[in-house]
Amino acid sequence: MDSLVSEGLNLMVYGMGFVFVFLTLLVFVTTMMSKLVNKFFPEPIVEQKAKASAPQAAANNDELLAVMTAAVHKYRK
């Protein structure tokens, strides 16, 4: 019976350890990937957004509000 518990303990230590190692690596890989992508393939839209004037931003907000309202409405159904 003790072997069963020690098997469970092993599974917990290695399992949890592996999950953390894997997701830590994934954090690094994802961060690197994002940096590389943003460096070499920057999105043209981002520049346009930076130039956008204040009224346009407000319009965007309205649009966003409309989309969100619609989404919430759909979900509530």
Added chain:
Amino acid sequence: MEKILQLWEASGIYNISAGQVTMIAVGLFLLFLAIRKNFEPLLLVPIGFGGIMANIPEAGLAFSAVENAVHFAKPEVLQALAASLNITSVDPNEILHAYHGSNPSTHHAATMVAADSGYSNGMLYNFYSVAIASGVAPLLIFMGVGAMTDFGPLLANPKTLFLGAAAQFGIFATVLGAVGLSAMGIMDFTVQDAAAIGIIGGADGPTAIYVASMLAPQLLGAIAVAAYSYMALVPMIQPPIMRALTSESERKIAMHQLRHVSKTEKIMFPIALLILVALLLPDAAPLLGMFCFGNLMRECGVVDRLSDTAQNALINIVTIFLGLSVGSKLSADKFLDLNTLGILLLGIVAFGIGTAAGVLMAKLMNKLEGGNAINPLIGSAGVSAVPMAARVSNKIGLEANPQNFLLMHAMGPNVAGVIGSAVAAGVMIKFVG
């Protein structure tokens, strides 16, 4: 008169056993939960109905051809079956025992004998073989979930992956709890059973079914029912734990807006994840492979038709068969024992520990980042259960600070939890499978 007696002896009322009556009642209760209480109705309606159908006496919907043949126990058929299994006894129980323990060739021979005598596999048995025993249905559902998942919030803040990792502690703590109960002689679980039960804590239905079908098929019915019922109970199980572990001021922490994530990043992410899986944990490849594939179809933008099918029509079709197949495992001899009670109990503990671990990890990360960057409430979303757990985080956050919308921030740990539980499933299958 003889004919009337024959009819009576073939009727359900004459043949029904107490176990079947109880299981039909369990099926009706699941239907009640689904229809009246709105508990994961998409799954509990097919599961409950499948459970009722599986327990119809004499119909044998959930049994294989040989099991049906043995049930009707015609002497000449029993004789032929015993001969094919190389045993001399024609006692039905001994034939079944020999059948379940037989090697592939005698197994096949017995099946052919039963087929020749006019018996066939029950409908639900066939559904189960095709949908779950082969592993197809949970994987297709995972593909659909991938096609529905937006990794934007996760990519904007990759550190939330740690929260998804921490919440998997519930899985492994429960494994320990299950083997502990067995060691004390209260329950009777092998380490495989324990691993399959622990996965309930991943709060991810398809993952739980996939792991259970590989490690502990005899517990699949109870595990699936526990997993889906508790997913429906997330809004009740999580808030007390979240409130107990956080202070009012922590719950008020407002998180700053997430950065914009480019389309290229979103396309690259499933590919990067798949490569990492391929390099480190091939055992998680079926689950995460299908998940990444579904997500790539969504994000690449050139196969909208496929993505649409994966997240709507296909996932609905698969859900019907998955639910009925799980229902076929709700037979009295497997469901009505102490172990099921243990599974239900351990499942809820797994959920609780996972939630607590996620919140504590978020608190730790918040401390490391200066105490005002991460609202610990998003940690609880690390136990997958997309998107319910994220909505719970949002709701509790709004209670503390009506201006604070945590939903998008909680979606990061939420989808990280899906990846985390799939990785945990891969580790389990690797170690004890």
